[in-house]
Amino acid sequence: MFSGWLMPWHARQLRILTRNLRTQARYEYASRDDLDDNTYMRPAGLATPRQLVQYLDEFVIGQENAKKVLSVAVFNHYNRVRANLASLAGEQEATDWSEINGDDARSGVSTAQLHPHPHRLLPPSTLLQPRHPVSLFEKSNVLVIGPTGSGKTLLARTLARVLDVPFSVSDATSFTQAGYVGEDVDMAIQRLLQSANWDPQRASTGIVYIDEVDKIARKSGGTGMEGSRDVGGEGVQQALLRMMEGSTVTVQGKSGSVDPPAAAPEGRSRPGQRNPSPAAAAPRPDTYHIDTSNVLFILSGAFVGLDTVVKRRVAKGSIGFTANLSPKEDDSNSMKGFMPFFTPNRRSTQNVLEMVEPSDLVKYGFIPEFISRLPSITTLSPLTTADLRRILTEVRGSLVSQYTALFGYSGVEIRFTGAALNEICRKAAERGGGARGLRGIMETLLLEPMYEVPGSSIRYVLITEDVVLGKQPALYWTRGDGAAFWTAWAEEEALSEKNRG
Template sequence: MSEEKDRVDGTADETKAETKSSDHHTEDTYEKVCFMCRRPESKAGKMITLPGNINICPDCMQKSFDAMNQNPGQINEMMNNMNNMPNIGMLDLSGLSNQIPNRQRVKKKEEKKKTKEFSIKDIPPPHRIKAMLDEYVIGQDRAKKVMSVAVYNHYKRVFAPQDGNIEIEKSNMLMIGPTGSGKTYLVQTLARLLDVPLAITDATSLTEAGYIGDDIESVVSKLLAAADNDVERAEHGIIFIDEIDKIAKKKNTNQRDVSGEAVQQGMLKLLEGSDIEVPVGANSKNAMVPLETVNTRNILFICGGAFPDLTDIIKERLNKTASIGFQADLKDKYDGDKNLLSQVTLEDLRTFGMVPEFLGRLPIVFTLESLNEDMLVEILKEPKNAILKQYKRLLELDEVKLEFDDDALRSIARKALEKDTGARALRSIIEDFMLDIMYEIPKDSSIGEVIITKDYIEKTGGPTILLRGQEVPKLEQK
């Protein structure tokens, strides 16, 4: 019994030591936060540490002294009441000071990393950025080229030494493309390849300050959270605002436009570059959440939207050029043009409902092409993380080989085109016909290979299943 007790006591001591070391590491990583006003040390100044690991900033300490000097009678009465209260000695204030979660604490700035991180030599040139995007994104060559040049110029502007005579403006982007064409995927891939923090938000949730919904500053708060509360790293990140067409100026309405033109006006300073006070670890400002100042001057903003009714505005403009006479254009001339968005102009966007000042802060406007059958087939099998490669890997873990006929891939692509939701339709189609295969294969260990055929995709037959050691029939070999 004594040996077991010693072992338990030793384990408890080790646990306490690990807890103390982790707490010490946390204190070294994050800034101290004032117990009363919740401001970090970088905002409030050097903290005063009281017994019980309670940190108080000089302002709150001075206010406390002033309150004591102004009302000494109340302080004496309060102290007497506290002495008469039972078990007052059991009150532990140190537990309250440690209740701030790490996601609401600001990381300390590391001076040593500055010289290594911020270097123009670390920025890949445009052709390398595009080559990296080509490994993950099929097609959209013009969009990838525009993004590569814009990102390269943006980070050159950020890292280059300041020149008092010439000031380079920001390269914020507006991408327009049909649903499922890869707008969000392009930005996600770009941020991952460059290893910069990325925040993705929908403009549909943004409202004017004071109304129900997310304030405009919440997008910067999400970026700060993505950077693990490292302000300096967040100030060199990317913010992608999707569904930007949903905040277009509302037409023929008598109600206050709190989620349309008002949001566009509120985002002007954000896009241009200004100091924004954002809550750390929360979406709304309140007294119990510390605030941190983030400068948006070096944050790259990318806005994207489908702009569904924009094609009608473009058709109307194009048809105005020649509407009478023998050489007049037919009204339905542009109805079959899948890439009509590529002819968009700023005037079309203003007609759609975007404020001119807002468009002026998004100087780079480009469009994405609609996906055709050939592009969908390539999306299925070519990228590094292609959907078919993922399923092949899943079956490899069961020691089963998975193959797809070319006719089957064409059939999948045609079904996706019918859904008219772009590349995101591919996943749902494959999930549908792979369900039974993924369910049945683990039952039979003799199965060695499964070949997905066109008949199985179109539900007129089944897949070709081969046992271990069995070869593909010659008629089916490609």
């Protein structure tokens, strides 16, 4: 009857421990040794590099190597972010356990050690633990080199659509060193914070895309005074160094949007306000501190003239009758100070930029410390006529589909013959400018139809090869002449097939 009062102290402790064990989840877990070593559970919401490439293929034509480099960089980056955050959380948890009060442990009160269900998705760090744990993973920023209109910005924007992360685009041409007229490099982080809806935690794991980075190359042999500061070139590179590697950037928030309440005169209270709480009266902080250690930087530029630097390094000169001389440059490019406005789309047998090395970028005008922060370098090839044809008709949001939809808003149907599309691509290849050259040609070609059709009785428009060549104007049909329109289109297609055969 009184055995409960006479229970020894150890028995009471065992009873308390048993009570604590009832808080565990009632599952029988397989040991970690029973798990297959080859098992890998991908974290939810993170696409594989192959899936990212498949998504990019729907919008960007060609550039297979650049797609792989960017997809792998994004995938590895967010695996690093998860591992780094898990490592920091583990250190914090270990600190919390070391601070447990000894009196609580003796009293039998402790936190329940809940284990996750084995069928739930686990981060890869819990399944594939390295034998020697890594404290923190370093990130690999990416440098994309390619001619204008080859798809550098489109690749980054398309990746931003599929990734649920903050993404900001900045132009390096407006960057200057701190204290001079222009934008500071901190504006790139401020745009990232705006994209994250002013959430510092989300912004610290975003992607910063900086275009036209070749414009911040160090100027040499200028007309200014010797020893003058290059605030728009080398000064910007110095400012980007620590930010790319990882530092804390102080960003001013939404200035002017949150103003502190005006102080009321002493002895009077403002009408409609009684006993305002201190929390409601305190202004929202307008200064944010963003850690860029987990921010991925993607830099891109056309780098006009870099191919010449690579050719000088690759070509090995010698003397004698059997000397290997470097190929002579074109007269147009050998002129001192000449720089073409558009990059031609003619693809040579080998893309010289694919052989670029960090030493070439240093000779181009970048400081070695800046290039060392960009371990991943990829190049984009100029677009061929076949690539332009696919951009014109196949990809999502193609130019033909855009102009077809524009005419459809006016109740007009427009058709292009195959020969007309081929001629448009041929003109764009000669004009240069990549995919941007296609839009310029389409705007010029469809100027008259877009002027004449809205508000008229025209319901059908046909663009043939002669229309593209300027030999005749666009062909129009009114309502009820659909059969004649389709017959004319079929005849043009049959004629082009006959000429091709």
